[in-house]
Amino acid sequence: MAIKFEVIKEEKYTGARLGKLYTPHGVIDTPIFMPVGTQATVKTMTPEELKEIETQIILSNTYHLYLRPGHELVKEAGGLHQFMHWDGPILTDSGGFQVFSLSSLRNITEEGVTFRSHLNGSKHFIGPEKAIEIQNALGSDIIMAFDECTPYPSNYEYVKNSLERTIRWAKRCKKAHKKESEQALFGIIQGGTYQDLREQSVKEMLELDFPGYSIGGLSVGEPKDLMYQVLDYTIPLMPKNKPRYLMGVGSPDALIEGVIRGIDMFDCVLQTRIARNGTAMTSMGKIVIKNATYERDFSPLDPNCHCYTCQNYSRAYLRHLFKTKEILGLRLTTYHNLYFTLQLMKNIRQAIKEDRLLDFKKEFFLNYGYTQ
Amino acid sequence: MAIKFEVIKEEKYTGARLGKLYTPHGVIDTPIFMPVGTQATVKTMTPEELKEIETQIILSNTYHLYLRPGHELVKEAGGLHQFMHWDGPILTDSGGFQVFSLSSLRNITEEGVTFRSHLNGSKHFIGPEKAIEIQNALGSDIIMAFDECTPYPSNYEYVKNSLERTIRWAKRCKKAHKKESEQALFGIIQGGTYQDLREQSVKEMLELDFPGYSIGGLSVGEPKDLMYQVLDYTIPLMPKNKPRYLMGVGSPDALIEGVIRGIDMFDCVLQTRIARNGTAMTSMGKIVIKNATYERDFSPLDPNCHCYTCQNYSRAYLRHLFKTKEILGLRLTTYHNLYFTLQLMKNIRQAIKEDRLLDFKKEFFLNYGYTQ
């Protein structure tokens, strides 16, 4: 087995879990947020900086790496860790989400998906076996079964047919996976926002006995309350002794709500994406650094933050960097947003330890300006 | 006096100088190359990284900082050092070069230059007093007298009138300078490619007794041989006990040729600019990292380089970053190019120490692929 997972503690009032996830490239304290390195780089950051902010695991994208530079090239380079100079744990997604969301002219059959590259229109095919072959070549610590992430809203019939095919695909992924002792293959639970379909998906996925499970098909445009409802009826069906990963979710409120419901792992491009627009997450809520109000504000981005950016630069300087389109602005804001989020996860773990997660949530929401 | 300059040694065969330049923010070993931080940031780099590669002094641009964020704002921030979080020496240019090369609709009078911003067309005036006021507000260690950098080619009459006005402006700069004990004001020698005009410019500038002198109006499109000729007849007229700064020159060959002729300081945007196009300076000459030939080249950018980039990343990875337009590619290549150039200057200083600068030049040119 490539990974081992221990639940160390359940929070007294919520059941939120504190855990340890052992991977071939290191031990991860859960619950954890995974910065996204789509193209074998977490945008603007070096691996050393990722370590400095206590990144425990990063996510990289199978679809993107398959197209550029190609998984065979990454394999020749010695695998993704070596290629990108990151020696910590890596999780790769299955490519399914991007095949469905980025490519054009896709054609789904039982076999897999034929699609055209969003880069140059070239024609490709990815099915379960190919998704595993790519991820085997990349050498990530955790790999995902090939799935279809159904959009929101989708009709019942479509979601049912899709999740059943995703389960057949998951079986083929399991069969195709050649490196069980080096890479842990997770199953993905789909079913949209239909309770009986989520139940069906969990039940049939559990029969395949994957070392971990993710919940897919959420944070795709549905209201947040609906997402929480789905978590409320899905998570209790999932095994307690295996890591639970909520895919593509990473806003501060959703991280806290997810943990409260029993999620162990999250990933999201939000932190790095909004940083590039000059939006910072702070203990007092989001701030848009380009705004004129910060022109002569010589205080740090977040006075409560101990990150490199906040220790050394002012809002006025960051605003100047964004106004003049200087790359250092993207760097410093990305650095802060990731630090902020990883600190949030650390604080969440501490709150679980001390059985005060609901108080922590209340205080955080109040300061951040969330109304709930 | 804000600065002190010592010539420690002259190379036996060339007269190239090894020196120490004492500034309010630190001591600089000369000859030195100054990375350019046009908009209060050396593009893509943090100040810590600049120190890591042994940057001794950076250059920043008066014209750009005057327009954005404005020198008054920088002053309010505590000066340029504080604003940009760089506590080492800074040199600012006079703004003259950019007023003449970037702005539109400029109108030169004896008083100064009225021009329109290259950013938004707004109307501004900078004359000698204003250039000094701006630089006093920025608080740089070395500031430059306001000058006109005549283009190449320019006719004799134009260059003569211009250099004479530049001398009158230099006198006004000297008079306007309020912080002689904190900031050293350098005079700029102009005169285009006319020997008698260069002689006139040096002679009249020396009468003003500046603590340092720069040579301007070179590397503006003239052939390199012509530039070296101008240096050959200009430098011997300059005082031995004051730093000599060759503005805007920084290709490896010109750095070596400049030092051989007695230059102490250089600046250039070349290193950072070509890095952003994916061109790296290496001990074996320039390489364009995007080229297909590097697709599966898992060796470092420069096998002889000890920089962070070359120690940790392959050409194949850097190529991937450039092909996918990832910012880390710009960072890593900029880092390498600046490291390479600062190492070159270090090697030049060592060669002066050991009286083998001409041998060093021969070897470097051979490896780099220069024909001379």
Ligand SMILES: [Zn+2]
């Ligand atoms: Zn911060």
Ligand SMILES: [Zn+2]
């Ligand atoms: Zn290097």
